[in-house]
Amino acid sequence: MLGQLLVDPLIRILPMIQSFSYQGVFFGIGLGVFLALLGVLGWQVSRRQARHAHPQALFEDLQLANVRSEQLNAELVGEVEQRRLAATVFEAASEGIVILDPSYAALAVNRAFSHISGYTVEELIGRRMDELACCRDASRHFPTIQISLDQLDRWQGELVETRKNGELYPQWLQLKVVRDDNEHISHIVAFVSDLSARRESEARVRHLTHFDELTGLANRLLFRERLEEANLRVRQGSRSLALLHINLDRFKLLNDNLGHELADQVLQEVAKRMVKAMPEAYTIARLSGDEFAVLFDAYGSLTSLARVATRLLSKLSRPLVIEDHELVVSASIGISLLSDIARDAGTLVNQANKAMQQAKHLGGGRFQFFSHSLQHSTFERLQLENQLRKAIAEHQLKVFYQPKLCLATGRLQAAEALVRWDHPQLGRIPTSDFIGLAEETGLIGAIGEFVLREACRQACEWQREGLAPIRVSVNLSGHQLRQGTLVSLVRQVLEDTGLAPHFLELELTESQLLENVEYVIATFQQLHRLGVKLSIDDFGTGHSSLSYLKRFAVDYVKIDQTFIQGVGRCSEDEAITVAIIAMARSLDLKVVAEGVEDDVQLAFLKAQHCDEVQGYLISCPVNSLDLGELLRRNVVFL
CATH class of the missing domain: 3.30.70.270 (Reverse transcriptase/Diguanylate cyclase domain)
Structure with a gap:
């Protein structure tokens, strides 16, 4: 602590600090002493001149007198500087310092103690410190303090003292006794530290710990x-x-x-x-x-x-x-x-x-x-997650394709890419069992990229086989969209596979569009500039997409299959389907109906001028070889 470092030097220069306030008188006395010394030197020179009367001796005496005069002057200047330095240290110290006489009356007080206690220097000088309100705790410990000072010439400890305004604060006090040549107490030096900031910091650290x-x-x-x-x-x-x-x-x-x-x-x-x-x-x-x-x-x-x-x-x-x-x-x-x-x-x-x-x-x-049944299902999900990771690494996932029929031409002109998992021991794993898990674990990113690459590669392969080019549509996940790398990934896949951008269609569900509308709009605009086709899947199941639809750079709207299943049985579903088709056409968008399973539904959609349909009536999802065979036959379905 600063007090411990200053106590010994301060004791040595204590008389200087006490006398520094009488600096003007000190300089006057010093000047008188200096002139007296010069007089004495002159008298000695005169005596020597009278005694020896030799020019050489007189010259040497004058030189000696000059040297002695310079030494005395240097000592005088050094003493003044030392006193000035002592006073500067005394006032600049961050710890409070008080110099007391043997009766504990304050002889000198620095600004730091005045700031800590709240008393002015004038209010403290000459007053017994043990009588002031700022030393109440010290007064209670006075017997113990006195014994320590008498026996050890020092005492230190923590007190809870009072400022002038009545505020309590923790204080660290160090007392050091100064004795004269006769071993009597001449002064007591007190060093005072305010521990408030330290205690607040310690309390904050303890709070942050818990x-x-x-x-x-x-x-x-x-x-x-x-x-x-x-x-x-x-x-x-x-x-x-x-x-x-x-x-x-x-x-x-x-x-x-x-x-x-x-x-x-x-x-x-x-x-x-x-x-x-x-x-x-x-x-x-x-x-x-x-x-x-x-x-x-x-x-x-x-x-x-x-x-x-x-x-x-x-x-x-x-x-x-x-x-x-x-x-x-x-x-x-x-x-x-x-x-x-x-x-x-x-x-x-x-x-x-x-x-x-x-x-x-x-x-x-x-x-x-x-519940224990929940524990069992959780264990099964953990096993399934590990097996899914292995499936991705070992290429157990396959891509199947469900054709889309153009109602205007009666021919297959597009296909939706769908992922399938054939487990080597468990057989085909239902898509509903692992897609949600893949979303939760982040594995959907790897799965989505695999499907995108494979669909683009296969579309080019069919073209190289001489088949009529078709559009492949790939479902996007919210995870892929949130990653912020979708546009660069699509651009890279198209370059790697050589597929023309307009033969790729990306599908995003209506609910995913509404998670971050502005970001999705910006992403769709970039993809649209690449030439990629964009589609809103499961349309009609959201809550507020109609107000945003005109802002999305989409090409297709897919009517959710729940509405198509009601065609022929539910007038409300038919009305919704008609409204969606009319709205899409007013915005110059093409409409795709999914989940078409019977001729009634197909006839209704054709009458309403729907553009494309897909469903089990046309074809279930098939592998690339089977779809290639369908395209090779060039069958007209209508």
Whole structure:
């Protein structure tokens, strides 16, 4: 500390500091002493001159007198500089310094102590320090301090002192005794440090050790400690324990589009809503990113937990406004219970996480209790994920093609590329079993690129075989679109395979278009400039696409098969189909109807001037060889 470094030099120059305030008098006395010395030297010179009366001796005496005079002058200047330096150090020290006489009256006080205590220098000089309000704690410890000063000539310790305005603050005090030649106390030097800033910093470090800086919730470390404490009470048979594992749905998409600052504001608002929604919670923690955990010590029943989860989902789903952005946040919640000693806290966490993953797999915005059947299905999904990774690496995936019939010509002029998985032991895996899993795990990116490349390659291969060129359509995933590399990937695949861009059609579902409208519009415009055809799949199932449709650079609209299945049986489905076809034609778009399975549907669509149809009435999805044979026959279907 500064006090320890300064104490010995300060003691040595203490007389200088005390006398520095009388600097004018000091210079006057110094000048008088200097003149007196000159007089003495002159007298000595006169005596020598009278005694020796020799010019050479007189000259030497004068030289000696001059040298002595210069030495004295240098010593005088050095003493003045040393006193000035001592005074500068005394005033510039960041620690408070007070010089006391043996009765503890202040002889000198620096500005730092005046700032710490709140008293002016004038209010302190001459007053006994143990009588001032700023030294109340020191006064209480005075007997102990006095014994230490008498025996050791020093004392140090932490006190809680009072500023002039009554504010309490932590203080570190060091006292050092200065004795005279007779070993009597001549002065006491006090060094004072204000510990307020250090204590605040230490408190902040302790807070950050256990609490999340962004949301103020408990962090992972404190959550673990609380979990172990609660688990111990369960083992003692006095309590029950429940854990909610909460993960926000599609938060990464929000983070990527809004930026980290706005996403952080969303997390802060979510944390506030959690605290308000669950006042009975034992601990609410933010584990990482958009992942939260809630502990309930002594929960009432499964019904009460279900009510809590429902209440939380309801509060989270209310729209929130962040810098003019109106957002709706949903969450997936997994709930696990620990009510006996057969399971530990680690198991509780794993089970809650599995239940949360199941809730997310079911579409999010819901809660799921853990059960052993869920554990079994989770294990099966984990196995399926590993097998899917292996399938991609070992080329088990194949591309099949479902033809599209042009109603104007009666010929096949396009085909939709569809992925199929033939497992070497399990046989064909239903697409519904692995596409959703691929979306969740990010494997859909690799699968999507494989289908894109294979479809483009096969389209060129059919042309090289002399068949009439057809358009191949490939489904895009939201993952591919969010990656931001779709345009460059399509451009590269077209260059690698040599397929003309207008023979490639990319399909994106209506719901995916609405996830980030402006970004999708910009991406579609770039793809359109490449010459690629674009299509909206499952049209009519969304909520607000009609207002955006004219802004998308699309070429085709695919009517969802749910409407086509109602043709001939449901007048409402027929009306919707007619409206979609009319709307598309007014926007100069072509219409494709999917899911056509009977002649009634085909006749109705032809009467409404639909452009293309696909479905089992035309052909089921077939491999590349079979579709090549269909194209080679050049069959007219109508």
